[in-house]
Amino acid sequence: MIDWDDVRYFLAAARGGSVRAAAKRLGVNHATVLRRIAQLEARLGAQMFEKLPSGYRLTAAGEEVLEFANQMEATSHQLETRVFGRDQSIRGLLRVTLPPFLATHLLMPDIADFARLHPDIEMEIVSTGEVVNLTNREADVAIRLVSDRKTLPLNLHGLKGPDLRAGVYMSRDRLAALRAGAPDPIRPIVTGGQAVPDWIDEGEFRAAGVPFRTPGADAQIAAARQGIGMTKLPCFVGDADHLLVRVPGIDLKSTATIWLLTQGETRKTKRVRLFTEFVSRRLAAYAPLLAGLSLSRD
Amino acid sequence: MIDWDDVRYFLAAARGGSVRAAAKRLGVNHATVLRRIAQLEARLGAQMFEKLPSGYRLTAAGEEVLEFANQMEATSHQLETRVFGRDQSIRGLLRVTLPPFLATHLLMPDIADFARLHPDIEMEIVSTGEVVNLTNREADVAIRLVSDRKTLPLNLHGLKGPDLRAGVYMSRDRLAALRAGAPDPIRPIVTGGQAVPDWIDEGEFRAAGVPFRTPGADAQIAAARQGIGMTKLPCFVGDADHLLVRVPGIDLKSTATIWLLTQGETRKTKRVRLFTEFVSRRLAAYAPLLAGLSLSRD
DNA sequence: TCTCTCTGGATCGTTTTTGCACCACCGATG
DNA sequence: CATCGGTGGTGCAAAAACGATCCAGAGAGA
Numbered sequence: 001m002i003d004w005d006d007v008r009y010f011l012a013a014a015r016g017g018s019v020r021a022a023a024k025r026l027g028v029n030h031a032t033v034l035r036r037i038a039q040l041e042a043r044l045g046a047q048m049f050e051k052l053p054s055g056y057r058l059t060a061a062g063e064e065v066l067e068f069a070n071q072m073e074a075t076s077h078q079l080e081t082r083v084f085g086r087d088q089s090i091r092g093l094l095r096v097t098l099p100p101f102l103a104t105h106l107l108m109p110d111i112a113d114f115a116r117l118h119p120d121i122e123m124e125i126v127s128t129g130e131v132v133n134l135t136n137r138e139a140d141v142a143i144r145l146v147s148d149r150k151t152l153p154l155n156l157h158g159l160k161g162p163d164l165r166a167g168v169y170m171s172r173d174r175l176a177a178l179r180a181g182a183p184d185p186i187r188p189i190v191t192g193g194q195a196v197p198d199w200i201d202e203g204e205f206r207a208a209g210v211p212f213r214t215p216g217a218d219a220q221i222a223a224a225r226q227g228i229g230m231t232k233l234p235c236f237v238g239d240a241d242h243l244l245v246r247v248p249g250i251d252l253k254s255t256a257t258i259w260l261l262t263q264g265e266t267r268k269t270k271r272v273r274l275f276t277e278f279v280s281r282r283l284a285a286y287a288p289l290l291a292g293l294s295l296s297r298d
Numbered sequence: 299m300i301d302w303d304d305v306r307y308f309l310a311a312a313r314g315g316s317v318r319a320a321a322k323r324l325g326v327n328h329a330t331v332l333r334r335i336a337q338l339e340a341r342l343g344a345q346m347f348e349k350l351p352s353g354y355r356l357t358a359a360g361e362e363v364l365e366f367a368n369q370m371e372a373t374s375h376q377l378e379t380r381v382f383g384r385d386q387s388i389r390g391l392l393r394v395t396l397p398p399f400l401a402t403h404l405l406m407p408d409i410a411d412f413a414r415l416h417p418d419i420e421m422e423i424v425s426t427g428e429v430v431n432l433t434n435r436e437a438d439v440a441i442r443l444v445s446d447r448k449t450l451p452l453n454l455h456g457l458k459g460p461d462l463r464a465g466v467y468m469s470r471d472r473l474a475a476l477r478a479g480a481p482d483p484i485r486p487i488v489t490g491g492q493a494v495p496d497w498i499d500e501g502e503f504r505a506a507g508v509p510f511r512t513p514g515a516d517a518q519i520a521a522a523r524q525g526i527g528m529t530k531l532p533c534f535v536g537d538a539d540h541l542l543v544r545v546p547g548i549d550l551k552s553t554a555t556i557w558l559l560t561q562g563e564t565r566k567t568k569r570v571r572l573f574t575e576f577v578s579r580r581l582a583a584y585a586p587l588l589a590g591l592s593l594s595r596d
Numbered sequence: 597t598c599t600c601t602c603t604g605g606a607t608c609g610t611t612t613t614t615g616c617a618c619c620a621c622c623g624a625t626g
Numbered sequence: 627c628a629t630c631g632g633t634g635g636t637g638c639a640a641a642a643a644c645g646a647t648c649c650a651g652a653g654a655g656a
Contacts, residue, residue: 004302004374018603029645034605045390046381053603053652061384068377072370076302079366083344086359092343316633327615332635351622351633 004072006040009033010048011069014062018055077136084137085265091120094271098143101217102258103127105237107143110282114275121271134263140272143279145256152259157267159276161258162287168199168250169238170230175245178205185209187229189220197232204249235292252292258283302370304338307331308346309367312360316353375434382435383563389418392569396441399515400556401425403535405441408580412573419569432561438570441577443554450557455565457574459556460585466497466548467536472525473543476503483507485527487518495530502547533590550590556581 012022013033023030037056041048048062058066098107103125115123132138134156142156145164152158170186178186188200188207191214200207212228214220220231225243235252238244260276260283267273283290310320311331321328335354339346346360356364396405401423413421430436432454443462450456468484476484486498486505489512498505510526512518518529523541533550536542558574558581565571581588 001306002374002378004306004370006303007374007377008299008302019605020603031605031646032644035643044378044381045385051604055603061381064380064384065377068373068380071373072302072377075366075369075373076300076305079305079363079370080300080342082362082366083342083359086362087343317635318633329616329635330614333613349634353633 002040002043003036006036006043007069007072009036010040010062010065011073013037013049013056014058014066014069017057021055073136081137081263081265084140085268088270090118090270090274091122092271093122093124094141094275095124095126095139096141096143096275097126097132097139099145100127101234101237102143102145104218105234105240106286107279107282110279114278117278118271118274121274134261137263137266140262140266140269141275142261144259144261146259147256148254152261156261156263159260159262159280161260161280161283162290163257164234164236164255164290165252165292166232166234166255167238167252167292168203168230168232168247169224169241169244170247171225171227172243172245174227175205175247187212189214189223189229189231191215191220199232199250199253202250203230203247205247234290236286236289239289239292258290300338300341301334304334304341305363305367305370307334308338308360308363309371311335311347311354312356312364312367315355319353371434379435379561379563382438383566386568388416388568388572389420390569391420391422392439392573393422393424393437394439394441394573395424395430395437397443398425399532399535400441400443402516403532403538404584405577405580408577412576415576416569416572419572432559435561435564438560438564438567439573440559442557442559444557445554446552450559454559454561457558457560457578459558459578459581460588461555462532462534462553462588463550463590464530464532464553465536465550465590466501466528466530466545467522467539467542468528468545469523469525470541470543473503473545485510487512487521487527487529489513489518497530497548497551500548501528501545503545532588534584534587537587537590556588 009022009026009032012025013019016022016025019033019037020030023033026033037048044065046061047059048065049056050059096111103111111123111125115121126132126139132142134140134142135153143161146152146158174182174186177184185208186205187209188197189212190197196211207230209229212223214223217233217237221233221237221241221244223229224231224233225241230247232253233244234255238246260280262272262276267276307320307324307330310323311317314320314323317331317335318328321331324331335347342363344359345357346363347354348357394409401409409421409423413419424430424437430440432438432440441459444450444456472480472484475482483506484503485507486495487510488495494509505528507527510521512521515531515535519531519535519539519542521527522529522531523539528545530551531542532553536544558578560570560574565574
C-alpha cells in the first residue's frame with residue numbers, strides 16, 4: 001500500500017518542477033521531498049520523473065499519476081471545507097484575502113475593530129497580489145473587486161457591496177503651478193506594461209510625454225505627489241490624500257463592485273457570517289466615499 | 299495542511315469500528331492508529347469519532363468525512379492500477395484470486411507449472427472464501443464461477459472458460475451395500491443453512507432423513523466418503539475421487555461457467571496476459587473433465 | 597573564464613514516529 | 627466470582643524520518 005501523503009509530495013514536485021521548489025512550497029527540507037518521491041516510485045514500481053540536472057520533469061507515467069493526484073487533492077480540500085463548515089464555535093482561525101490597496105487604505109482599521117470585538121477569532125489576512133483560490137480553502141472569505149461585466153464563479157456565494165469609482169489625480173501644488181502657467185510636461189503614471197490610458201485627452205490639462213511606469217499602487221501615489229504627472233486612483237484613496245486633487249475636467253470612472261465572497265460549506269460557519277456581516281455594514285457606510293461623492297474621509 | 303495518510307487510518311478505523319481492528323487491517327500497532335486519528339482530529343479541529351468503551355463510532359462530522367475518504371481511496375486505487383497497467387516487464391507481482399475448491403482440486407498444479415515457467419513473476423494466490431474486489435486492486439486476475447443468468451460487472455473484462463457441471467455423489471461401498479439390500483437411510487449432505495435440495499427425489503436410491511449439514515466442500519467430501527449420505531459436487535471433484543460414485547438416475551446439473559476476469563488497465567500488463575492465456579489453454583483442455591464427460595482424470 | 601545560482605544527491609546528527617509492554621475498564625461466560 | 631477477550635489510553639525505548647550541511651555539476655550572466 002502506498003503512503004497517501006507521498007502523493008502530496010509528488011504533486012508539489014510536479015508543480016514546482018524541482019525537488020527544491022517543492023520543498024519550499026511544502027515548508028520542508030528538500031531531502032525529504034527527495035526521499036518521499038523515491039519511496040513512492042519504489043512502491044508503485046515506476047519512474048514518475050526524469051531526473052534532469054535542471055530539475056524533475058514528468059514522465060508519461062507521471063503525467064497519468066498527476067491526474068489522479070489532482071483529484072485526490074481536490075477531494076482532500078472538500079473534506080477540509082466540509083468539517084470546517086460544521087464548526088460553529090467562535091474560537092478558531094479565519095482567513096481573509098483582499099486586494100492590498102483595500103487593506104492598507106480602507107479596511108485595515110475596520111478589520112482591527114473586528115479583531116478587537118472578537119478576540120477569540122484568530123485572524124489571518126492574506127493580502128498578497130496573487131488571487132488565492134477559495135475552492136482550495138486557502139482562504140475562508142475573499143473581498144474582491146469584480147468588474148460589472150464579469151460573472152462570479154458559480155461555486156462561490158457572493159454578498160454584493162458598494163460600487164467603487166476611480167478618478168484621475170495629480171499633485172495639488174502642481175495643479176496650482178499649471179494654472180500659473182508653468183510649462184513642464186505632465187506625464188501619465190501607469191503600472192508597468194499597461195497601455196497608455198484614454199483619459200490623457202479628457203482633462204483641462206493634458207498629460208503628455210512618455211508614460212511613467214511604476215509597479216504598485218503606493219509607488220504611483222508617491223510619484224503623483226512628487227508632481228511627476230497624473231494617475232488614476234480609486235476615489236477613496238485619492239480624495240483622502242490632501243496632497244492630491246482630481247484633475248479638472250476628467251469624469252469619474254465606474255470601475256467595479258466590491259463583493260464579499262465565501263465558498264460552499266464555509267459560509268455556514270459562525271466566524272464567517274460574523275465577519276461578512278460586519279464588513280458588509282462598514283462597506284455600506286463607506287459607499288459615498290467609495291463612489292467619490294465626498295471629497296474627504298473626515 | 300492535513301496529512302493525507304491520516305485519512306487512510308481514519309478510513310480503516312471507520313470500517314473496523316475500533317482502533318485495534320483498524321490496526322490489524324493496516325498491519326501496524328494500535329497505538330499508531332490512535333495517534334494518527336488524534337492528529338487528524340486536531341488538525342481538522344473536529345471530533346470524528348465518539349470514543350466509547352466498546353469502540354469508535356462515527357460522529358455526524360465523521361460520517362461526512364467518510365464520504366470523501368472513500369473517494370480518496372477510490373482515486374488512490376485508480377492511480378495504482380494506472381501505473382500498474384503501464385508496467386510491461388515480466389518481473390513483478392501478480393495476484394490471482396480463485397475459489398478454494400478450484401485451487402485445491404484442479405488448478406494448483408497448473409499454477410505451479412506457470413510459476414516454474416516464469417520464475418521472475420512473483421505470484422500471490424488469494425484463495426480465501428471471500429470475494430475480493432478487483433476494482434480496488436486487491437487482485438490482478440480473478441477466476442470466478444458465474445451463473446449463466448447473472449451478468450458480469452461492466453468495468454471488468456472477461457475471458458470465457460468452459461462450463462462447470464456438477465453431479466450427486468455417494469460412497470462406492472455404500473452404493474454396493476444398498477444394491478445388496480442394506481436398509482440404512484441415506485442422508486443428503488448440504489452446507490449449513492442451505493435448503494433441502496431437489497435432487498433427493500430424482501435418483502434410483504432416495505435420500506431421506508434430516509440433512510447432514512457441514513460447512514466447507516472438503517468436509518462434505520469426507521462425509522460422503524464415510525457413507526453418511528449423498529452430496530452434490532462439481533464433476534471434476536467427484537469423478538476424481540475413486541471412493542465416490544455418481545448416484546444412479548440423477549442427471550448432471552449445469553451450474554456455471556468459469557470466467558477469467560481482469561480489470562481496466564491491469565490487463566494490458568504482460569504478466570496478466572501471459573497468465574490468462576496460459577490458464578485459458580489449460581482450462582480448455584479440462585473442458586470434458588469439467589463437463590463430467592470423462593469419469594476419471596487419469 | 598569566473599562567479600553566482602540553480603539543480604539533484606549523499607552523509608550525519610537529531611527529532612519524530614512507531615512498536616511494545618502495560619494499565620484500567622467493560623461485558624460476556626464458565 | 628473469577629476469567630477471558632475485547633475496548634481505549636499511556637510511558638518508554640528502539641527505529642525510522644527528518645533537517646542541516648556539504649558536494650558535484652549545469653547553466654546564466656558579467
